[in-house]
Amino acid sequence: MTGRVAAVNLGIVTEAAWAGDASGRSGIDKRPVDGPVMVGLGGLAGDFIGERAHHGGPEQAVYAYAEEDAAWWAAEIGRGIRPGGFGENLTTWAVDVTGAVIGEQWSVGSAVLQVTKPRTPCTTFAGFWGMPDLIKRFTARATPGAYLRVLVEGEIGAGDPVEVVDRPAHGVTIGEVFRALHLEPQLLPRLLDVEDLPDAIREKARRRVRA
Incomplete structure (x- = not known):
């Protein structure tokens, strides 16, 4: 079954003590928008990104999070989570x-x-949610969402189908990479030959395997 985009969300400028960059501003608060949005190699038009040392760039141009995983979190913490509540585009x-x-x-x-x-x-994520233990809980849940690179620029809008058009044979998933880095170090060797992984992650895996 082909999935779809439930919402396209753009970051607004948020000033807060917990914000990540030196100016105290963050773009983690993303809000749903109407109509199609242009996505280029650097991300979605109109999306504010605060701490560019750790966010944005070609390997993190777009962030996706599943509505189903958001529903689990809403039940877990006992409050609604609107689209964009994870900082996802x-x-x-x-x-x-x-x-x-x-x-x-x-x-x-x-x-x-x-x-x-x-x-x-x-x-910054923990501060946005007002949950000091969020990093620990988010890590344990291990449904981190996926960063995406833009291969072909275009327009994306709510309701658009999401179709997988190519899938590498190595089979290493977003979940497996996350667990290898944070929960199950025995999985780290699986990451070494995944050429589509960013170099920084592969190098981190190599260092940990050697150690």
């Missing part, structure tokens, strides 16, 4: 984001996106 429905294979390509609207790596939770 694309809220998806019926897309296995955690099971997405590193390097697989998604046709979304008139764009083509490529899965690059999982999201790592940070103190």
Whole structure:
């Protein structure tokens, strides 16, 4: 079954003590928008990114999180979570984001996106939610969402189908990479030959395997 985009979300400028960059501003608060949005190699038009040392760039141009995983969190913490509540650009429905294979390509609207790596939770995320233990809980749940590279620029809007058009044979998934880095170090050797993983992650895996 082909999934779809449930919402396209753009970051607004948020000033807070917990914000990640030196100016105290963050773009983690993303809000749903109407109509199609242009996505280029650097991300979605109009999306504010605060701490560019750790966010944005070609390997993190777009962040996707599954509506189904958001529903689990809403039940877990006893409050509603609107689209964009995880800082995601694309809220998806019926897309296995955690099971997405590193390097697989998604046709979304008139764009083509490529899965690059999982999201790592940070103190800005915990501050945004007002949950000091969120990093620990988010890590234990291990449904981190997926960062995406833009291969073909285009427009994406709510309701657009999400279709996997190419999937590498290695089979290493977003969930597996996240667990290898944070929960199950015995999985680290699986990451070494995944060419579509960012170099920094592969090098980190090599160092840990050697150690």
